[in-house]
Amino acid sequence: MNNYDAIVIGAGHNGLVTAAYLAKSGLSTVVLERSATPGGCAATEELWPGYHVDTGAHSFTGIDQRVLSDLQLSSGELEILSPDPVLVSPQHGRRTLTLHHEPAKSAQSIQPFSDRDAARWPEFLEAMSLATRVLEVLYETLPPRLAKANKGDLWELARLAIRLGRVGRQDALELMRLIPMTVEELLDEWFESDALKGTLATSGITGICQGPMASGTAYLLLHSLVGGGGVVRHRSQLRGGMRALGTALQQAAVRFGAEVRLSSPVSSIRIKERCATGVSLESGEDLEARVVVSSIDPAQTFLRLIDPTELNPEFVRAVKNIKYRGVCAKVHLALDDAPVFGRGEENGTQSAVLQGASIIIAPSIEYLERAYDDAKYGESSKAPYVDAVVTTALDPSLAPEGNHILSAVVQYAPFKLKTGNWDESRRTVLRDSVIDTLSTYAPNLRDAIVHCHVLTPADLADQFALTEGNIYQGEMTLDQIFMMRPAPGWGRYQTPVEGLYLCGASAHPGGGLTARPGMAAARAVLSHSTKNR
Amino acid sequence: MNRTGAGAPTAVKGTPFHERTQALCQGKNWRRWSGFVSASSYDLTHEHEYHAIRSAAGLIDISxxxxxxxxxxxxxxxxxxxxxxxxxxxxxxxxxYTPWCDSDGKVRDDGTLHRLADSDFRLTSAEPTLLWLHENAEGLKVEIKEETEQVGALALQGPRSLNILNEITDGALAELRYFHVIQTQIEGISVHISRTGYTGDLGYEIWVDASDAVPLWDTIFRNGVKHGLAPAGLLALDIARVEAGLLLIDVDYMPAHRAVIESRKSSPFELGLGWTVSLDKRNYVGRTALREEQSRPTEWEFRGLEIDWLSLEDAYAEVDLPPQIPGMTLRESVPVYAEEEQVGYATSRSWSPTVKKYLALAHLQAKYAKIGTELKIEITVEHQRRTAIARVAKTPFFNPARKRATFDVVRTP
Structure with a gap:
């Protein structure tokens, strides 16, 4: 069979979610994936015998609960493991800041750094959750249609949120105030401790080529809280590794009748009279469908898979203007001993690490800004921000018994270097900077390393088909969110090509393992196809 | 200081023919055209130049x-x-000749496209178009080169233009049909000659490497004098183009990319250029919008108006004056009425010495655009607004057979 109602390009989690919803609604659906495994950036590879490493994302905040229930994903299929405490932030002098689900426990850990900050912690959480509530409403909303993008857009959205009646005017106004702020300004309003501010500021810079002193980073902090149930830096992983997500979603899609074809790279999207009519595969096979949904990013969808003469030059310009600027790299370490951070068991740091808490290296906002300074001029950070996890803490089955895996997201490692490429020497420098940085806080780490593996931004770009290695398929900056995502006026999953939709992280509400773009895109496709019948 | 902060020179440039044109421009009556100085008229008034175009030949620097x-x-x-x-x-x-549109089917510019070889085109435009071409070239194997400064261009227009060129080319020019181009030589200077122009008359445009511009000018000029050739400036050209019913960007329409409000934009249909719009060809910029527009009745038409002489006389007689007519093309938009209601606006007005009529080019609501419809155009008589009768007329107002005629042998057209 080569004729379908819908073709989904890419079996990342969003693509599979879209496909499952479409199939569930009775559309004959096929998912085409270039690699041999489903899941996209939710990937687990056996890098060394017995070591199953999450080579893409190693954490997620929260998959939309409705997706799990709509797609009937049982906890047997998808076992979500969420540690508490959620993070440890080692500091100089072997001190450690630890954040927990329980605000009082976090406050207790903050207290040695600042009494005042500890006292304000619950109030801060409350304020953030109010602002986050507005965002949650907006993330549920199909961004308004825009004839022309203008400065009032965000305010329009806020009014929309008020109209929906689920949030108060004050909350919306506060959100409007916060969104364009720098994460530094936001945190300075609340706290004085460098340790706490540095730790929290990391949420405002993840995946963007900006430092914590850049406008709009406060927004990204709020974005990171959506789906976290009020817990700052809430993290989860999946039993068996992150690949379990792709496997479970593939099974769900297939259960609803979708076909998932792995190792089937698409070479072009076929268009006739500005309508999508199907795709051609690199194998030479042509598939027909009246709906094509692309979960890959706009640069690849529009500039690689589509004959550009089918698109308006204004749209091509907008697509080319999308900023990617990947800044993340990954370092994976196989360890024959657990790394000991801070004072180890003395202050509970070790048990936190061994319960799967994130290990955040960000001792101050200034530290992060200096890390960014290097990237600003096309170099990777000499002292990088590291977000590491001992994935084997929650799931020992990922490594041979008694051994551990430490997975680290490293920032900033700019895709575009000032000179040269991401060659072997740069890879070595990056690896060493991460090991050096971590060893400062866990002196036993270096000797425990059995294997080491590095994914530079160039590797991430190749391995996960991410333009410029951007983990969110486009930076989550203020000019690239809501109805400006992926491009101004195209925030409703549709594209200028009739029947072609976007469903990946490049679409509203953006990146992360949330399943939200995939779910919303399916909704958009279904609402049109019912109308067109 | 003659420089901007960025260090770019801001002085207006001379064209490749400037050395010659500046010596001829007795009245020092210059205007600016796309960053170049360009003669409005060479004589103290432009009348002789206009008549050269219509009765002998005018040489216009269109570089x-x-x-x-x-x-x-x-x-x-x-x-x-x-x-x-x-x-x-x-x-x-x-x-x-073709317009081009934005994705909403609104005209950005118009110009001529010459196919010099299978994969070699020359495009002329009124607006800078390099970026637009590049933006449309995404994914295409093309080389786009701007040659505005590298190529000089002369329009040789008027009934004697063929005779002048025949004597200095190899004679193949007689066979050059309307809207065709050849590569040839003028006394050893390599040129492209196209049978095109902006006067609605027999005429040619000559495209030459800038380094050969001055010798080319000298050759044409030396040979043309005996045929009555005169250098002609933009004022004379402006009258000729109104007689020819040819629209002018920024005067008769606003390029879509510079319009700040929607109503300032025009589709090709609204500019009387529906004949240039192919709806069946491969996808191009604006096709969807143009197809959609074509399926609806047109709201606006671009038409000629002839202003009634007697009614003009009457209007002036009321203040004891003889009718006054513009000596050059007027480019201010004036309202056009049907009874008391404004139904359009005239964007170019000119007295035509050849047709002997006061002419205008106007945007009219479609239902008032039928040929022969009697409307009123606003005129100002002794500082007061009045109206004169204006009839919708076919363009071109002046359309001599020689414009498109084919010439088998060398002869005086």
Whole structure:
């Protein structure tokens, strides 16, 4: 069979979610994936015998609960493991800041750094959750249609949120105030401790080529809280590794009748009279469908898979203007001993690490800004921000018994270097900077390393088909969110090509393992196809 | 200081013919055209120059036109994708006049597209178009080169233009048909000659490497004098183009990319250029919008108006004056009425010395645009607003057979 109602390009989690919803609604659906495994950036590879490493994302905040229930994903299929405490932030002098689900426990850990900050912690959480509530409403909303993008857009959205009646005017106004702020300004309003501010500021810079002193980073902090149930830096992983997500979603899609074809790279999207009519595969096979949904990013969808003469030059310009600027790299370490951070068991740091808490290296906002300074001029950070996890803490089955895996997201490692490429020497420098940085806080780490593996931004770009290695398929900056995502006026999953939709992280509400773009895109496709019948 | 902060020179440039034109421009009556100085008239008034165009030949320096060369295996694809006409049907050696639109089907510019070889085009435009061409060339194998400063251009227009050129080329020019182009030599100078122009008359445009511009001017001039050739400036040209019913960007329409409000934009249909719009050809910029527009009744038409002489006389007689007519083309928009209701506006007005009529080019609501419809145009008589009768007329107002005539042998047309 080569004729379908819908073709989904890419079996990342969003693509599979879209496909499952479409199939569930009775559309004959096929998912085409270039690699041999489903899941996209939710990937687990056996890098060394017995070591199953999450080579893409190693954490997620929260998959939309409705997706799990709509797609009937049982906890047997998808076992979500969420540690508490959620993070440890080692500091100089072997001190450690630890954040927990329980605000009082976090406050207790903050207290040695600042009494005042500890006292304000619950109030801060409350304020953030109010602002986050507005965002949650907006993330549920199909961004308004825009004839022309203008400065009032965000305010329009806020009014929309008020109209929906689920949030108060004050909350919306506060959100409007916060969104364009720098994460530094936001945190300075609340706290004085460098340790706490540095730790929290990391949420405002993840995946963007900006430092914590850049406008709009406060927004990204709020974005990171959506789906976290009020817990700052809430993290989860999946039993068996992150690949379990792709496997479970593939099974769900297939259960609803979708076909998932792995190792089937698409070479072009076929268009006739500005309508999508199907795709051609690199194998030479042509598939027909009246709906094509692309979960890959706009640069690849529009500039690689589509004959550009089918698109308006204004749209091509907008697509080319999308900023990617990947800044993340990954370092994976196989360890024959657990790394000991801070004072180890003395202050509970070790048990936190061994319960799967994130290990955040960000001792101050200034530290992060200096890390960014290097990237600003096309170099990777000499002292990088590291977000590491001992994935084997929650799931020992990922490594041979008694051994551990430490997975680290490293920032900033700019895709575009000032000179040269991401060659072997740069890879070595990056690896060493991460090991050096971590060893400062866990002196036993270096000797425990059995294997080491590095994914530079160039590797991430190749391995996960991410333009410029951007983990969110486009930076989550203020000019690239809501109805400006992926491009101004195209925030409703549709594209200028009739029947072609976007469903990946490049679409509203953006990146992360949330399943939200995939779910919303399916909704958009279904609402049109019912109308067109 | 003659420089901007960025260090770019801000002085207006001379064209490749400047050395000659500046010596001839007795009245020092210059205007600016796309960053070049360009003669409004060479004599103290432009009348002689106008009559040279209509009764002998005028030589007009049109070098300030933006000129682009599009080459490469996808050159046809790019050209066809940008303009509204079907370029796949444009043969080598052919030229077409065409507008081009934005994605909403609104006109950005208009110009001529010359097919010099299978994959070699020259595009002329009034607006800078390099970025637009590049934006449309995404993914195409083309080379786009701007040659505005590298190529000089002269329009030789008028009934004697063929005679002048025949004597200095190899004679093949008689066979050059309307809207065609050839590569040839004028006394050893390599040129392209296209049978095109902005006067609605028999005429040619000569495209030459800037380094050969001055000798070319001298050759044409030396040979042309005995035929009554005169250098002609933009004022004379402006009258001729109104007689020819040819619209002028920024005067008769606003380029879509510079319009700040929607109502300032025009579709090709609204500019009387529906004949240039191919709705069946391969996808091009604006096709969807143009198809959609074509399926609806047109709201606006671009038409000629002839202003009634007697009614003009009456209006002036009321203040004891004889009728006054513009000596040059007026470019201010004036209202056009049906009874008391404004139904349009005239964007170019000129007295035609050849047709002997007061003419205008006007945008009219479609239901008032039928040929012969009697309307009223606003005129100012002794500082007071009045109206004169104006009838919707066919353009071109002046359309001599010699414009498109084919000449088998060398003869006086």
């Amino acid at each position: 300030p036109l933006y000129k682009y060369r599009i080459c490469g295996s996808d050159a046809e694809t790019l050209a066809d994708r940008v303009v509204t006409r079907d370029i796949t049907k444009l043969a080598v050696g052919q030229v077409c």
